[in-house]
Amino acid sequence: MQKPIMSVTELENFMEANFPQMHEGGKLNHIEGLGPMTARMRLLYSDRNLRPGGTLSGPSMMALADYAMYAVILAHIGPVALAVTTNLNINFLRKPEPADLFAEAKLLKLGKRLAVGEVTITQDGLDGPVAHVTSTYSIPPRT
Template sequence: MTSHKPAMSREELSAFLDREFPQIHFGGRTYHVEEVGPLFARLRMDYHERHLRPGGTLSGPAMMGLADLALYAAILAQIGPVALAVTTSLTFNFLRKPEPRALIAESRLLKLGKRLAVGEVAIRSEGHTDLVCHATGTYSIPERR
């Protein structure tokens, strides 16, 4: 794959998300952009009771939201602050029960075109190597004017 230099740094991406999507921090910040790189982003979701389902495990919807945000972050890091890049499809495979700790999502873009981006996300419990969730997604990128 060719080398891509990110258009946004971790700090710029975090500031953009805080400004354009403050609702993701409702009830307190739990999402953190840890790293961006060529066609890559890593996010952390803190372990918090609002992400739990009955039985005390982290919920599928919490992992889905993390995966969606991680892919969005990887795309924006590459193309710059385009708030209207939107999810067109996401597919999830829940592989095992996550540990009661933060989740780490590593997203990688497989294709970055002018109008579509395709990527995958690997989610692990912090400090563990086994995947708890694998997701793939496609995003529509609006035409630049």
């Protein structure tokens, strides 16, 4: 199984340099770990991610999943800013409470032009996932 070629620090530095808008209003997304074909992310709780009814919003979970997929891909192919999402499908499985979320991203296929993976979003104190995501990324040709 392929191991990451970037460290958490290298990946965080790349993200901050290339996507500073991700942290407007404060840094909420953190890469907690990388492993063979996997990445773990945390979205810190913030009122800005709440929706009416006191639950975390779908867009905040989608962004977390997309960021986790991007992180696991780049960790394994290197800093390629132009890798882009071509598909993201999310199933919301239960109402998340106003607390931190965790995303476990796993690459199912890492090819030269496409990467396919899944993300499971969980929350401490809840039994089972709050969302499940499948995603495909287009990887630009190496020059």
